[in-house]
Amino acid sequence: MSEKIEKTIIIGSGPAGWSAAIYAARANLQPVVYEGTPKPEMIPLGQLAFTTEVENYPGFPAGNVRAFIASAVSRDRHYNLPPAPTGYEHEKDSLPHYAVQGIELMELMKQQAINFGTRIISDDIESVDFTGNVPSLKPASGDAVSARTVIIATGARANYLGLPSEEEYKNKGVSACAVCDGALPLYRAKPLAVVGGGDSAVEEATYLANLDRADKVYLIVRRDQMRASKVMQDRALKHPKIEVVWNSVVDEVLGDGKVVTGLRLKSTADDSTSEIQVGGMFVAIGHTPNTDFLNGAVAMNDAGYIQWSNAFRTLTSAKGVFAAGDVADDYYRQAITSAGTGCMAALDAERYLAELDE
Numbered sequence: 001m002s003e004k005i006e007k008t009i010i011i012g013s014g015p016a017g018w019s020a021a022i023y024a025a026r027a028n029l030q031p032v033v034y035e036g037t038p039k040p041e042m043i044p045l046g047q048l049a050f051t052t053e054v055e056n057y058p059g060f061p062a063g064n065v066r067a068f069i070a071s072a073v074s075r076d077r078h079y080n081l082p083p084a085p086t087g088y089e090h091e092k093d094s095l096p097h098y099a100v101q102g103i104e105l106m107e108l109m110k111q112q113a114i115n116f117g118t119r120i121i122s123d124d125i126e127s128v129d130f131t132g133n134v135p136s137l138k139p140a141s142g143d144a145v146s147a148r149t150v151i152i153a154t155g156a157r158a159n160y161l162g163l164p165s166e167e168e169y170k171n172k173g174v175s176a177c178a179v180c181d182g183a184l185p186l187y188r189a190k191p192l193a194v195v196g197g198g199d200s201a202v203e204e205a206t207y208l209a210n211l212d213r214a215d216k217v218y219l220i221v222r223r224d225q226m227r228a229s230k231v232m233q234d235r236a237l238k239h240p241k242i243e244v245v246w247n248s249v250v251d252e253v254l255g256d257g258k259v260v261t262g263l264r265l266k267s268t269a270d271d272s273t274s275e276i277q278v279g280g281m282f283v284a285i286g287h288t289p290n291t292d293f294l295n296g297a298v299a300m301n302d303a304g305y306i307q308w309s310n311a312f313r314t315l316t317s318a319k320g321v322f323a324a325g326d327v328a329d330d331y332y333r334q335a336i337t338s339a340g341t342g343c344m345a346a347l348d349a350e351r352y353l354a355e356l357d358e
């Protein structure tokens with residue numbers, strides 16, 4: 001075990017992790033962030049690094065963001081910035097105007113944390129021990145590390161259907177977040193499909209159907225009934241723009257090589273296939289919180305999300321351990337809410353340490 005006990009270790013590098021780091025660093029908690037390593041469904045910089053335009057993060061209206069980003073992000077990480085998107089330019093003046101892209105926004109957050117002295121380690125935390133006086137963490141490489149406070153900000157990952165054609169059209173008409181992406185130009189004035197039969201699938205279908213530019217929304221349900229609550233089912237069934245397609249699964253996402261143009265559906269009743277024309281598919285079959293490595297060391301709900309032990313505080317059931325972002329939120333799952341609870345976790349950690357030291 002290493003000799004040094006850190007004041008604060010943050011696990012995770014999405015909006016929650018970097019916001020916690022910014023607040024913790026400015027409060028002289030000298031935070032260390034374990035940012036994780038790249039995996040197919042989970043990468044450093046978090047879920048936003050998988051997406052293109054982010055139109056709903058406050059403070060980032062579409063504009064000539066590239067010049068700002070280039071000036072703010074350290075040159076040695078410019079290689080990680082995506083090329084300018086095409087087809088989104090606003091026609092305000094001769095300068096390119098478009099919304100900030102997911103990776104750009106995350107690089108800015110990371111830079112802000114670095115500017116205040118955050119130390120970053122590119123490794124995963126593999127296991128934890130919260131039974132002693134001081135929380136202890138085991139990284140994938142190297143010895144265990146300890147910290148008086150730990151902020152868990154490891155996020156969640158959206159579940160997908162697992163079709164190769166779905167993978168091909170991610171960000172080109174396939175999304176796992178209607179609230180995030182539904183209003184993007186790519187999806188405007190086109191029929192759309194939502195896949196899933198639970199409350200969040202109905203929530204997503206209703207959200208899309210209520211956009212004034214929306215055309216029609218198919219809700220693709222595997223069985224002859226939904227898992228959604230009665231009130232949510234009624235909402236979908238009564239909505240004039242929503243058509244429920246019962247007993248069906250998506251067999252293939254169809255496209256023209258650039259964007260989604262339709263779906264081939266397969267009947268779960270008789271294996272027959274049919275096609276619908278849609279400009280987008282929103283997968284709403286749940287999320288998986290990244291909590292396996294905790295091995296039950298803090299209280300979680302049935303779906304594996306960390307439970308806060310006090311309402312509106314980020315404390316967990318383990319002493320000195322706080323949770324922020326999607327890993328403790330199975331409801332809102334937005335960048336801004338994650339950043340907000342990241343801030344809360346750092347403030348909670350700071351106050352916890354101040355009380356201990358009094």
Ligand SMILES: Cc1cc2nc3c(=O)[nH]c(=O)nc-3n(C[C@H](O)[C@H](O)[C@H](O)COP(=O)(O)OP(=O)(O)OC[C@H]3O[C@@H](n4cnc5c(N)ncnc54)[C@H](O)[C@@H]3O)c2cc1C
Binds near residue numbers: 045046048157
């Ligand atoms: C396709 C897509 C588009 C989206 N678009 C928008 C949008 O437009 N606007 C919006 O507000 N929200 C959007 N969201 C949702 C938003 O991305 C999430 O709500 C937000 O990223 C959650 O932030 P977080 O910090 O809690 O966790 P995450 O962003 O999930 O980050 C968690 C981080 O923890 C790391 N990690 C996990 N386990 C470990 C470990 N054991 N050790 C070390 N590191 C670990 C991961 O590598 C990852 O970097 C979108 C999501 C998706 C999937």
